Amino acid sequence: AAGVIQSPRHLIKEKRETATLKCYPIPRHDTVYWYQQGPGQDPQFLISFYEKMQSDKGSIPDRFSAQQFSDYHSELNMSSLELGDSALYFCASSPGTSAYNEQFFGPGTRLTVL
Amino acid sequence: AQSVTQLGSHVSVSEGALVLLRCNYSSSVPPYLFWYVQYPNQGLQLLLKYTSAATLVKGINGFEAEFKKSETSFHLTKPSAHMSDAAEYFCAVRAADSNYQLIWGAGTKLIIKP
Numbered sequence: 762a763a764g765v766i767q768s769p770r771h772l773i774k775e776k777r778e779t780a781t782l783k784c785y786p787i788p789r790h791d792t793v794y795w796y797q798q799g800p801g802q803d804p805q806f807l808i809s810f811y812e813k814m815q816s817d818k819g820s821i822p823d824r825f826s827a828q829q830f831s832d833y834h835s836e837l838n839m840s841s842l843e844l845g846d847s848a849l850y851f852c853a854s855s856p857g858t859s860a861y862n863e864q865f866f867g868p869g870t871r872l873t874v875l
Numbered sequence: 876a877q878s879v880t881q882l883g884s885h886v887s888v889s890e891g892a893l894v895l896l897r898c899n900y901s902s903s904v905p906p907y908l909f910w911y912v913q914y915p916n917q918g919l920q921l922l923l924k925y926t927s928a929a930t931l932v933k934g935i936n937g938f939e940a941e942f943k944k945s946e947t948s949f950h951l952t953k954p955s956a957h958m959s960d961a962a963e964y965f966c967a968v969r970a971a972d973s974n975y976q977l978i979w980g981a982g983t984k985l986i987i988k989p
Contacts, residue, residue: 765918794976794977796977802981802982803965803979803980803981803982804919804965804977804979805979806976806977806978809976817976819976851918851919853919853977863909863921863924864921864977865921866911866918866919866920867918868917868918869917869918
């Protein structure tokens, strides 16, 4: 079965650079969530989209932005990268926003900021 | 607001022994609860979920969890640990006051001794 695809899987950037992370949800899933997981930490919710509109916002820094496109894939744009942005970034998708809908997670993008 | 507490950042059991990972939640509304497993350098995989149907929920890989409202708990168990169970386990509750983003516990690393 098709799963959530994230690219790239690994990314190395320097401070003050920009990065773009991509997420391709499972077909027919219209909701995408982004999470950030720092080393040894639990995932922290960043932002979510439903039907190409931002539906909720968590602890996403102002330096980050995201959007969901017409084909439902989503991109997380990160600017002025800081050392503390080094983390595993997960994307999850679900078929709608009901509370009981399972979120299916991608493998994550590991971002290292030097 | 919802929150999740996982007792014990590390749990060590012998192969073949009972696995018990503790999760307590706080929620002002009936919760939807999830257990996810994360293997080293991999994404998050759903083990099981409670969505107000049966209080005893069976998941993959022989795991199960029991929802106890009186104790606000959703502990994860497995009768006999296997070496392949070594991973980090996250308990999560679905937020009810936003777009149902997941609120995570801090995670419990399960160590299996031969």
